[in-house]
Structures are given as C-alpha cells and as structure tokens.
Amino acid sequence: MSGTFVGMPAFPTAARAALGDTQLRRNLAHATHTIRDKRARVVAEVEDWEELRLAGAGVKEAALRDLATHLETLEAALTRAGATVHWARDAEEACAIVAAIAKRHGADEVVKVKSMATQEIGLNEALEAVGIAAWETDLAELIVQLGEDLPSHILVPAIHRNRAEVREIFRRRMGAVGRPAPDDLTDEPAVLAGAAREHLREKFLRAKVGVSGANFAVADTGTLVVVESEGNGRMCLTLPEVLVSVVGIEKVVATWSDLDPMLRLLPRSSTGERMNPYTSTWSGVTPGDGPQEVHVVLLDNGRTRALADDVGRQALRCIRCSACLNVCPVYERVGGHAYGSVYPGPIGAILNPLLRGVSDEQTASLPYASSLCGACFEVCPVRIDIPSVLVDQRAAVVDAHRGDRIPRRGSHWQEAVAMRAAAWTFSDARRLGWAERASGLAGRVLGRFSRTTLPGGRAAAGRLPGPGAAWTGARDLPAPPPESFREWWDRTDGGRS
Amino acid sequence: MKVALQITCVNDAMFPDTGKAVVRLLRRLGVDVEFPRAQTCCGQPMVNTGYLDEAVPVVRTFVDAFAGYDAIVTPSGSCAGSARHQHSIVAERSGDPALVAAVAQIAPRTYELSEFLVDVLGVTDVGAYFPHRVTYHPTCHSLRMLGVGDRPLRLLEQVRGIELVDLPHDTECCGFGGTFAVKNADTSIAMGADKARHVRDTGAEVLVAGDNSCLMHIGGVLSRQRAGVRVMHLAEVLVATEDSEGDSSGPAVGARKAGA
Numbered sequence A: 001m002s003g004t005f006v007g008m009p010a011f012p013t014a015a016r017a018a019l020g021d022t023q024l025r026r027n028l029a030h031a032t033h034t035i036r037d038k039r040a041r042v043v044a045e046v047e048d049w050e051e052l053r054l055a056g057a058g059v060k061e062a063a064l065r066d067l068a069t070h071l072e073t074l075e076a077a078l079t080r081a082g083a084t085v086h087w088a089r090d091a092e093e094a095c096a097i098v099a100a101i102a103k104r105h106g107a108d109e110v111v112k113v114k115s116m117a118t119q120e121i122g123l124n125e126a127l128e129a130v131g132i133a134a135w136e137t138d139l140a141e142l143i144v145q146l147g148e149d150l151p152s153h154i155l156v157p158a159i160h161r162n163r164a165e166v167r168e169i170f171r172r173r174m175g176a177v178g179r180p181a182p183d184d185l186t187d188e189p190a191v192l193a194g195a196a197r198e199h200l201r202e203k204f205l206r207a208k209v210g211v212s213g214a215n216f217a218v219a220d221t222g223t224l225v226v227v228e229s230e231g232n233g234r235m236c237l238t239l240p241e242v243l244v245s246v247v248g249i250e251k252v253v254a255t256w257s258d259l260d261p262m263l264r265l266l267p268r269s270s271t272g273e274r275m276n277p278y279t280s281t282w283s284g285v286t287p288g289d290g291p292q293e294v295h296v297v298l299l300d301n302g303r304t305r306a307l308a309d310d311v312g313r314q315a316l317r318c319i320r321c322s323a324c325l326n327v328c329p330v331y332e333r334v335g336g337h338a339y340g341s342v343y344p345g346p347i348g349a350i351l352n353p354l355l356r357g358v359s360d361e362q363t364a365s366l367p368y369a370s371s372l373c374g375a376c377f378e379v380c381p382v383r384i385d386i387p388s389v390l391v392d393q394r395a396a397v398v399d400a401h402r403g404d405r406i407p408r409r410g411s412h413w414q415e416a417v418a419m420r421a422a423a424w425t426f427s428d429a430r431r432l433g434w435a436e437r438a439s440g441l442a443g444r445v446l447g448r449f450s451r452t453t454l455p456g457g458r459a460a461a462g463r464l465p466g467p468g469a470a471w472t473g474a475r476d477l478p479a480p481p482p483e484s485f486r487e488w489w490d491r492t493d494g495g496r497s
Numbered sequence B: 001m002k003v004a005l006q007i008t009c010v011n012d013a014m015f016p017d018t019g020k021a022v023v024r025l026l027r028r029l030g031v032d033v034e035f036p037r038a039q040t041c042c043g044q045p046m047v048n049t050g051y052l053d054e055a056v057p058v059v060r061t062f063v064d065a066f067a068g069y070d071a072i073v074t075p076s077g078s079c080a081g082s083a084r085h086q087h088s089i090v091a092e093r094s095g096d097p098a099l100v101a102a103v104a105q106i107a108p109r110t111y112e113l114s115e116f117l118v119d120v121l122g123v124t125d126v127g128a129y130f131p132h133r134v135t136y137h138p139t140c141h142s143l144r145m146l147g148v149g150d151r152p153l154r155l156l157e158q159v160r161g162i163e164l165v166d167l168p169h170d171t172e173c174c175g176f177g178g179t180f181a182v183k184n185a186d187t188s189i190a191m192g193a194d195k196a197r198h199v200r201d202t203g204a205e206v207l208v209a210g211d212n213s214c215l216m217h218i219g220g221v222l223s224r225q226r227a228g229v230r231v232m233h234l235a236e237v238l239v240a241t242e243d244s245e246g247d248s249s250g251p252a253v254g255a256r257k258a259g260a
C-alpha cells in the first residue's frame, strides 16, 4: 500500500527537490525545533546525563563485543519460555518467515506495532504480495500508510505532514480500508486521534496475528521490550492469538538490569518526555494470557557487515531515538525522503552504507549529506561519534573507486583529480608558493574586472564557470589577494621591515 | 617558548590580513611568533572528502614543518581540530610508526587562537579597541570538535568600544562544511540563508568568527544579499586599537581594494 524508496536519486538531487517544497520546509522547521527544545529541557534536568550516556554506550558496546554468545543465550531463554526463534540472514528470509506464519493461521491481515526493522525489510509490501494486508496502528504510521506515502522520520514518520494534510488523508482514504472518518472531522489533534482510534479499534479486535519489532531483547531472561506512547502497541502485543516479532540482532542487551540506563535515556532523547507512557515486556508464552503462539525472528540483513567495520560498528549501538535527526541542520531543511531510506538523517547517512555497502550511487552519496557540524554526536544518547563515522564512510566511498578502469561519472572524476592536485601542491611549500603566485595574478585580473565590492571594500571574483559555479551561484567570493601571506612575510620579514 | 603560526592554506592564499593580524596581536602580547616556511595545509579538505591516502603526505609535511615548536597557533578552529583529532587517523592509515609518533607529539601542541590567548597566555583583555556593533558566530568545529567554549566571547567582551550582541540560534551550523558547500550546494545555501537572516536580525555591522572558511560562506551570502554586514576574523577585531582604527587596516572604512 505504501510506496518504496527503490530508485531514489542520489542525495543532492533529492535534496534540491525537497528544498523547493515550501510546506515541507515549514512543517519540518516547526516540528524539529519543537522536539529539539523539548529534549534539551528534559535532558538538562538530569544531573548525571553524561554518565548515563556513558553507561548506555557501555551496555550496548558490551553486548556487541560478545554478540554471538548473547544471541545464543537469548535464543535459549526465549525457547525455554515457549517462544519459537527463527534466524533470518536477510530481508527476503525474514519476510518469508513472517508470511509463512500468517498463512499457517489462515490470516489475510495482521496488525502492526511501529517497527523500524519491519520497514527496513519491506514487510508490508512482501505480505501484500501474498495477499495479506498489514495494518499500521501507530498514528503517524497510519497517516503514512493511508497517504500511500513514505516515512520521513524514525519516530514521527509523518513529520512532514501538518494537521490540515492529515485531515485530508483521513477523509479521503479511511473509508477504503475500514471504518471511514466521521463527516464532521476537523483538524483538531484530539479529533484526528479520535478518528484514528475508532478506525483502528475494529482492526485490533479482529486480527489473529500481531507483528512487532522490539526496542530491546534481554538475553538472560529472554524478554522483548517495546517502548511506545500511544498504547496501540500494547493492543497488538496482547490481543492477537499469534505474535511475531522481527528483531535486529543488535537489539540484544545482556541482562535485565542493563535496561536501566537504556529506559532512562530513550524517552528523554526521543519524545522529550521524562518517561514514555507504555513499556511492554514479554517473555515467550504465558498460558491463558496474551498470544499463545509467540515467534521471534532474529534479523541480520547487513548487521554483521557493519559489525566487522572497526569504526562503523558503533552505529549498531543506535536505539533509534531520532535525537540526531531533530538537531541535524541538513535533515531540518530537506526532510527524510531525500535520504532514500527508512533510516534518514545522520544515523541513516552512516547506517545505510554500513548495512549495504557503498557500491550504488545513492548510498554512496549519503555520507556526504552532512556539513560535519557534530550536533548529532552531541545529543546521541549512546555516544555514537557520527561525524567520525561519516568521514570514515567517505573514505570507504573513495577507496571503492581507487583503481577503477573507467572513471566515475562527471563531478566524481573532477573531484578525484582536484584532490590529487591539491595533495601534490600541499605536499611541498614551494609548490604551494607557485600556486599562490598564480592565484595572486588571477586575483589582480579578477579584481580589476570586478563589478562587485564586498562589504568592507574588497573586490569580489564575479561568477565562476564549471564547478566554481556551485559556489558563486548564490554566494559572492572575494577575489584572491595579489599577495599571499607567505609572500608578505618574505617581503617584509614578517612585518618587521 | 617557541611559538609557530600555522596560517592555514585558506588564510595564506585568500585572507592574508588575518595572518598579519595574528602576528601583530601576538607581538603586542610579547610573543615573537615564527612562520615556518615549510608549512602548507592541515590536510582537512582531503580527509573530510574521503581522500585519506592523499592526506598522508600533507600530514607528513605538517609534522615536519612544526617539529620542535612548543606551541602551534592557528587562526582556525577547524584546522586546529583537524590536527588534534584527524591527523592520528591519517597517520594510522599510512602504516608508518614514525609518522604516528610525530603526530602524537605535535597534535596536542596545536591551539586555536582563542585557546592560545586564554589558556596559554592567560589573557582576555588584549588591549583592543573596536567601536562597532558586533555579533559572534561560534563555528561548529571550534564549538564541538575543540570545545573552545566561551573563550572567544570572553576576549570580545574585553574589547573597548565594542557593542556585542547575541546571535539568535548561534550554535546552528552555517552550512559551509568544506566540500559540502559545493557537493551539496543547495542545502548549504539553504543553511547559509538562515544564518544570514539571524545575523541581519541582530542589526550588527560586523559578524565575527574564528574561521575564515565559514565566514567566506556566510559573508558570501550576506554580500550577495547586499545586506550591509561585513565579516571579520576574531584576530582582526582583537588587533584593532585606537591608533589603527581608521587607518587602512581598520574595519569598515572606505574602499579597500584588493591591492591595498
């Protein structure tokens, strides 16, 4: 029902289109600043926030260091508790497992808890292909699904929509898939939420199979944890007869007490709340209470690839709080769709290349979708040094094309030549001196023909051709000075003569 | 104390006045700063674009040029950050233990200008006079990679005659980002336009920062808008005195052509 990101253009092209969408710009600026400020307020309340971050990073790091052992412990504990554990190497295997379970129960629909892992594997589309409807029950996911839209944020997938747009979507689309929106629907948030509640209720009560992800998987007790705000998750986790949870292998933590820092870090970082309204935990099957058949699909889908990357593996600590999206100046302006993945923003810019590699142009453009301002690292509750991983992934992109027989298209080739020329020039001060004399000469010429004076009196260089146009298209550029610092120092003995 | 100026490639070729200001300022404070002629660039343009192999000889040139100095002062938060946090990555990549050792020696001795003034020299009042309305943008690398904190503001607050006004949303990135400015020019400009708007909202005549590369971007947007705001490096404000104010190296006066 919803679209897919397949065939998205590389980031700069997608971003250009998004930047021209005025409503998107306004919706995003408003929403990101609101969540950003809320987070900052509740984080400031916690005196030992830095220690908490270190503890959170430590919990995840320890789990990743010995991942295989923890996963086996988890599998044993889950099995003891009556759950069936499946292992899925990739998206295709995971989707096939979920589809087979639903088919076995003769289900033609499932209700879903908001889950990034199931979006990552394209589960809804895979189920649809075999005649099973997957209903999203999180309010924002419902908006995206009804709008046949794509998610643009990890936590608030419909962040790019305002309430007037949501009202339109509900009015036009709800009726086709279930209970229609009431005739007197307004764009009041409470009224919209009420309509969603009515629409979803019949699905909750009818569905035989529930599908979820998990925020955490506790190895020693075999417990899955879902953290949410709306209560729809708890409905899906308790009402259906059968529950299938698709869980990325990096979600494992060693012990129950490891949840302590995580559950304190997550709500403040994600929704800016001191505590989230609903935390559901379950271990296998409890006779006579809740789903009587419980499946857990442990998903790799590139995670072991990321784990093997010395610098990048820290990205697997991510708890999907989306704080990095909300503070990102790039995300704030272009939104989530431009990243071409269910994982947008700073974390998406590192996670997608780590999971998939950088062989396609779209993924290879993601590590460059950042000014490296570092705001993401500052807020990340598990201290993922996103800027360093971005730089490392840029190196992975460049390294992937070293030794190419056929040079990459257009600007990539120019860039490689420019970088090599710069490296040659910067490897020897004499060469830099020559380059500066040439630039001084150019500066004299450009200065003479300049028709623009910069504030303060310096001449501007005018519009440049070729790659320089990317700069001068919207920004004046000072003409190079006729004399470099180096030449001044030599001429005046460092200003002494 | 043997002190070296790391001018940075951008300042050397494009903003020599900043370098001259640093030299004059430090001399006024009793530091006879040297300019090692063998220096070129810190290598950041290559590292941040992913060309790590290409950065190896550049980092080698850096450590060779600055070996033997007690302190290396640079009028750029970004280049100081590159030396302190990225040179070790490049050195590891080279597989040359001698380079790794040289970087470990030199990286911690690299200071951004405001760090050097406040932490090493222990001054905040540098005897400057600058009677203009000024706002200050903390550049991302000085703020987050280096953690210079409020040092630049403490220096500016002591300047006589200055009218210092807060920049709204000051900690938000201006959108320069090195090669980001051209690889993702549209997003970069969208960010720069918002920064320029916040600068204009202050009513300031001069925007000050510790990195000329960010200033070249924000200043480029402001100039294209004919906003009537000029950009100046922190060093150029701190070097101004009652004697210099009004002469050709002073601020905001008349037509200073490229050749002057």
Ligand code: SF4
Pocket: A269, A317, A318, A319, A320, A321, A322, A323, A324, A325, A347, A376, A379, A380, A381, A382, A383, A384
């Ligand atoms: S990278 Fe950090 S800040 Fe971003 S979503 Fe993951 S945990 Fe949250």
